[in-house]
Amino acid sequence: MAPPRRIAVVTGTRAEYGLLESSMRGIDAHPELELLTVVTGMHLSPRHGMTVDEVEADGFTVDERVHMQVDGDSGLTMAKSLGLGLSGLAESFGRLDPDIVLVLGDRDEAFAAGVAAAHMNIPVAHVHGGDSMDGAIIDDSIRHALTKFAHLHFPVSEQSAARIEQLGEEPWRVTTVGAPGLDDILAGEYTSPEAVRERYELDTARPLALVVQHPVTTEAEAAGDQIRATLDALETFDDLQVVLVYPNSDAGGQRAIEAIESHPLGARAMTTRSLPRRDFLGVMAAADVMVGNSSSGIIEAPSFGLPVVDVGPRQSGRQRAENVVSVGHEADAVREAVERCLTDDALRQRAATCESPYDYGGAGERIVDRLATVDLDERLVRKRLTF
Numbered sequence: 001m002a003p004p005r006r007i008a009v010v011t012g013t014r015a016e017y018g019l020l021e022s023s024m025r026g027i028d029a030h031p032e033l034e035l036l037t038v039v040t041g042m043h044l045s046p047r048h049g050m051t052v053d054e055v056e057a058d059g060f061t062v063d064e065r066v067h068m069q070v071d072g073d074s075g076l077t078m079a080k081s082l083g084l085g086l087s088g089l090a091e092s093f094g095r096l097d098p099d100i101v102l103v104l105g106d107r108d109e110a111f112a113a114g115v116a117a118a119h120m121n122i123p124v125a126h127v128h129g130g131d132s133m134d135g136a137i138i139d140d141s142i143r144h145a146l147t148k149f150a151h152l153h154f155p156v157s158e159q160s161a162a163r164i165e166q167l168g169e170e171p172w173r174v175t176t177v178g179a180p181g182l183d184d185i186l187a188g189e190y191t192s193p194e195a196v197r198e199r200y201e202l203d204t205a206r207p208l209a210l211v212v213q214h215p216v217t218t219e220a221e222a223a224g225d226q227i228r229a230t231l232d233a234l235e236t237f238d239d240l241q242v243v244l245v246y247p248n249s250d251a252g253g254q255r256a257i258e259a260i261e262s263h264p265l266g267a268r269a270m271t272t273r274s275l276p277r278r279d280f281l282g283v284m285a286a287a288d289v290m291v292g293n294s295s296s297g298i299i300e301a302p303s304f305g306l307p308v309v310d311v312g313p314r315q316s317g318r319q320r321a322e323n324v325v326s327v328g329h330e331a332d333a334v335r336e337a338v339e340r341c342l343t344d345d346a347l348r349q350r351a352a353t354c355e356s357p358y359d360y361g362g363a364g365e366r367i368v369d370r371l372a373t374v375d376l377d378e379r380l381v382r383k384r385l386t387f
Contacts, residue, residue, distance in 0.1 A: 011040070151380050161174050
């Protein structure tokens, strides 16, 4: 009997780990696969909550820790962190000797892992390729470049699958799976709204807003002013409760954190560096509106029928359901959009009944099945263009 295939899953952030978790559990449970967990990036940062602890608390063994974050708040520090990650992940793969490396999304941690693995002739499997955000942040460039390094593609919609093929990838490499971040929502594996409200002392009689706003990497110097405009808008709602989650570590992130910590709403809100995935989804289930520019407002929120105020260009161009209202980084525009999401019955009804373009059901299961059955041969690692 052949030994199990060794699948190294690389995770660098709280958000992307939540999307990978169903695949990780499926790999761990599969008799022909062996899970190897490589943790890097924000997971190892005290400033961002040391969320490696959540990975271990969920029962996963962390096989490798790769420190790659350089202190700073600029494109220079992002580039230097990428270099550290590439070197550290290559060393980790040398020790682990995986058969496949699984990555997700559009961040430097995933890109460093894909580049390192491809150079070592280790097949790369990539989830969430083919998405588009109109180039508002460097993530688009990272995602599409990673597509060219990857050997297996797991897009989350048919539109994204078509883009991957337009990039010259062979169709047999592409399996549309839907968004894996919906797996735990569809299975009801999240903290109930009642438990969330009790745990975080949230008043059931008052409306609730979940706020997650990351920097726009092409506008890093404006990150503080941009989130300040959002907070100014929310401050005008006397009765609104706010759960405010810190931004990610991209360039401009520290400016955004400083703006949060100096703003009156930062003290009044329930402000946190990170929330466990199940609690984060529970807050989404309990919330009356979500505000900011997190992909979770585009991908996960429709499954809760949650109205979303999408602020700025970060998610521009991404497929979306009818639960989203998009506005610029102006306080008045954000305030008016939040007011609509809280009081406009027609808008709230559209959100409650919207269909998600990412809900194919069982994404993690499809990913695991493909990882277990794909032929690990020369054809897999020898890539060619279709045009």
